[in-house]
Amino acid sequence: QVQLVESGGGLVQPGGSLRLSCAASGSIFRLYAMGWYRQAPGKQREVVAVIGGGGSTNYADSVKGRFTISRDNAKNTVYLQMNSLKPEDTAVYYCNAAIGPRDYWGQGTQVTVSS
Numbered sequence: 001q002v003q004l005v006e007s008g009g010g011l012v013q014p015g016g017s018l019r020l021s022c023a024a025s026g027s028i029f030r031l032y033a034m035g036w037y038r039q040a041p042g043k044q045r046e047v048v049a050v051i052g053g054g055g056s057t058n059y060a061d062s063v064k065g066r067f068t069i070s071r072d073n074a075k076n077t078v079y080l081q082m083n084s085l086k087p088e089d090t091a092v093y094y095c096n097a098a099i100g101p102r103d104y105w106g107q108g109t110q111v112t113v114s115s
Contacts, residue, residue: 001025001026001104002024002025002026002032002097002102002104003024003025003026003104004022004023004024004025004095004096004097004104004105004106004107005022005023005106005107006020006021006022006093006094006095006106006107006108006109007020007021007022007023007109008020008021008109009093009109009110009111010110010111010112011112011114012085012111012112012113013113013114013115014085014086014087014113014114014115015084015085016085016113017081017082017083017084017085018082018085018111019079019080019081019082020036020079020080020082020093020095020109020111021077021078021079022034022036022077022078022079022080022095022106023075023076023077024076024077024078024095024097025076026076028099029073029076029097030053030073031053031099032053032097032098032099033050033051033052033053033097033098033099034050034051034069034071034078034095034096034097034098035047035048035049035050035051035069035095035096035097035098036048036049036050036069036078036080036093036094036095036096037093037094037096038089038091038092038093038094038111039091039092039094039108040088040090040091040092043091045094046060047060048060048063048067048069048080048093049063049067049068049069049080050069051069051070051071051078055071057069062088063082063089066082066083066084066085067080067081067082067083068080068081068083069081078095080093082111085111085113086113087113087114088113089111089113090111090112090113090114091110091111092108092109092110092111093108093109093110093111094106094107094108
């Protein structure tokens with residue numbers, strides 16, 4: 001069982017930045033593919049960025065060049081640096097850990113981009 005705890009959400013003006021963190025329990029964190037997903041009101045949950053155990057990354061087209069996912073295996077933590085935020089980035093952001101058939105989710109953290 002893996003527990004994921006997100007932090008770092010909040011209210012930010014358009015063009016601003018936030019860094020989300022996701023702390024994971026467990027001793028095999030380095031083996032998990034980690035991802036950030038988001039869900040806006042009335043919309044389906046969508047992938048934002050993923051990072052493999054070896055550090056390979058993939059991003060949704062809508063965030064490429066603005067968001068950066070990274071991981072610190074020594075701290076069992078994955079990060080999402082979000083720059084040049086737009087109102088359409090407003091959503092609940094969820095952390096995900098996946099290995100084989102196992103899939104775990106955090107409770108989510110709200111990000112609101114508004115002036």
